[in-house]
Amino acid sequence: MSKPLKIAIAGLGTVGVGVIKIIEQHNDMIAARAGRAIEVVAVSASNRSRDRGIDITAYDWADNALDFAERDDVDLVVEVIGGSDGVAKELAQQSLEQGKSFVTANKALIAHHGAELAEIAQNNGVALRFEAAVAGGIPIIKSIGEGLAANKLTEVHGILNGTTNYMLTQMEATGKDYGEILEETKLLGYLEADPSLDLDGIDAGHKLAILSSVAFGVKTNFENVYMEGIRRIKLLDIEYAKELGYRIKLLGISRLSEQGLEQRVHPCMVPRSAPIAHVDNGFNAVVVQGDYIDRTFYEGRGAGEGPTASAVVADIIDVARGHNGSAFFVPQHLMQDVPPIDISDRIGSYYIRLHVQEQPGVIADVTATLRDQDVSLQVMLQKGSEQDGSVYIVMVTHETQEKKVTAALKQIDGLSTVIDKALAIRIENL
Numbered sequence: 001m002s003k004p005l006k007i008a009i010a011g012l013g014t015v016g017v018g019v020i021k022i023i024e025q026h027n028d029m030i031a032a033r034a035g036r037a038i039e040v041v042a043v044s045a046s047n048r049s050r051d052r053g054i055d056i057t058a059y060d061w062a063d064n065a066l067d068f069a070e071r072d073d074v075d076l077v078v079e080v081i082g083g084s085d086g087v088a089k090e091l092a093q094q095s096l097e098q099g100k101s102f103v104t105a106n107k108a109l110i111a112h113h114g115a116e117l118a119e120i121a122q123n124n125g126v127a128l129r130f131e132a133a134v135a136g137g138i139p140i141i142k143s144i145g146e147g148l149a150a151n152k153l154t155e156v157h158g159i160l161n162g163t164t165n166y167m168l169t170q171m172e173a174t175g176k177d178y179g180e181i182l183e184e185t186k187l188l189g190y191l192e193a194d195p196s197l198d199l200d201g202i203d204a205g206h207k208l209a210i211l212s213s214v215a216f217g218v219k220t221n222f223e224n225v226y227m228e229g230i231r232r233i234k235l236l237d238i239e240y241a242k243e244l245g246y247r248i249k250l251l252g253i254s255r256l257s258e259q260g261l262e263q264r265v266h267p268c269m270v271p272r273s274a275p276i277a278h279v280d281n282g283f284n285a286v287v288v289q290g291d292y293i294d295r296t297f298y299e300g301r302g303a304g305e306g307p308t309a310s311a312v313v314a315d316i317i318d319v320a321r322g323h324n325g326s327a328f329f330v331p332q333h334l335m336q337d338v339p340p341i342d343i344s345d346r347i348g349s350y351y352i353r354l355h356v357q358e359q360p361g362v363i364a365d366v367t368a369t370l371r372d373q374d375v376s377l378q379v380m381l382q383k384g385s386e387q388d389g390s391v392y393i394v395m396v397t398h399e400t401q402e403k404k405v406t407a408a409l410k411q412i413d414g415l416s417t418v419i420d421k422a423l424a425i426r427i428e429n430l
């Protein structure tokens with residue numbers, strides 16, 4: 001057997017501890033699969049005395065994780081600290097520059113700086129790996145970059161954030177509204193330290209930008225991902241979706257066409273018959289469309305100690321086997337710079353929910369505005385009224401252009417009878 005691969009782990013939280021547990025528990029099996037032993041030589045975290053539920057006394061402790069980049073006895077650095085910049089970024093740059101391979105679960109780091117880091121890795125002949133950054137338990141980066149490498153891929157979409165999928169599932173299952181489920185989800189500890197990353201679709205946006213690069217060989221462009229989260233979804237939207245034959249899912253959708261690259265994250269109405277409509281709670285799913293495979297569907301746990309650490313260790317094993325090809329499967333100088341397609345150019349149907357005062361002429365004003373913008377309706381629903389005399393109206397449009405819906409809703413929001421800003425949910429017949 002070759003000499004052991006010596007690794008240092010920066011970050012001993014949920015994922016870091018999980019990585020150590022797997023390496024300790026599956027030591028012999030991993031060595032057999034990797035063709036050499038994986039040896040943890042050093043660890044680092046913020047607080048040395050914190051009880052982490054595992055014994056770390058066998059490993060060197062570093063107060064400063066950046067020391068790992070300089071150590072001659074470290075072949076590979078694992079970064080499971082988090083954050084797009086700061087220590088995580090410095091550690092990545094310095095480790096790769098010093099000829100050490102780098103494995104991370106940090107989606108923010110890769111979405112923002114993946115291209116730059118991949119180039120440093122390439123120039124130094126070492127590996128940069130980030131399987132755990134997207135959909136943890138689903139080996140989607142490897143599946144796309146290796147298993148589907150013969151295909152011209154045109155679309156990747158999926159449920160990329162487990163927390164919001166849990167929340168939407170629980171709203172439907174329990175009949176509780178958004179605010180109540182949000183409080184329960186906080187108590188369960190599912191939300192990121194900055195909840196906006198989950199709730200506003202940013203975490204899913206990071207993952208989508210990474211998937212786009214891997215799938216299409218395009219330069220990572222997180223800045224052009226359109227992101228909208230789930231904060232405005234009410235229980236009544238979930239109930240109306242059910243009545244109309246849909247479920248609401250927060251999807252990331254990336255499509256490459258001759259016009260350019262479309263990357264968007266937002267709540268979608270998906271037909272209840274679609275497999276992705278039945279991916280519930282903390283599970284993630286990814287669908288990949290290619291010219292020779294047609295469509296492939298992957299489902300698994302997207303977060304948590306086990307699934308995330310499993311992906312990190314798989315990357316370490318890959319490096320131990322000597323695989324140090326391009327991080328995005330295409331050398332950086334061959335990555336395409338593709339123009340973005342704006343969300344306003346989307347063509348499709350829309351679910352629209354209005355909250356208005358119940359008085360004569362309201363519906364006439366609303367439908368006149370839609371008519372003026374050339375938006376035609378296929379369904380309009382109104383059930384009873386609220387105790388305060390207001391009413392919710394729900395409409396489904398025929399296929400139209402997003403910019404027409406946006407223009408119509410801007411005018412509708414200005415009507416004196418409209419109480420809350422209108423909500424539009426895109427219908428995706430996936």
Ligand SMILES: NC(=O)C1=CN([C@@H]2O[C@H](COP(=O)(O)OP(=O)(O)OC[C@H]3O[C@@H](n4cnc5c(N)ncnc54)[C@H](OP(=O)(O)O)[C@@H]3O)[C@@H](O)[C@H]2O)C=CC1
Nearest residue numbers: 011012013014015045046047080081082105106303304308
């Ligand atoms: N948890 C999950 O389910 C998933 C996480 N990820 C990603 O994995 C990464 C780690 O996540 P997770 O384990 O949940 O995060 P945690 O918050 O549980 O752990 C972060 C760790 O980083 C340590 N740390 C903080 N600052 C430093 C520093 N300057 N130097 C060294 N260590 C430091 C902390 O130390 P201390 O313990 O002493 O405070 C802690 O051990 C993030 O990028 C996250 O986005 C990806 C997919 C899923």
Ligand SMILES: N[C@@H](CCO)C(=O)O
Nearest residue numbers: 160161162163302303
């Ligand atoms: N906050 C993320 C963690 C895993 O990346 C999620 O809920 O999916």
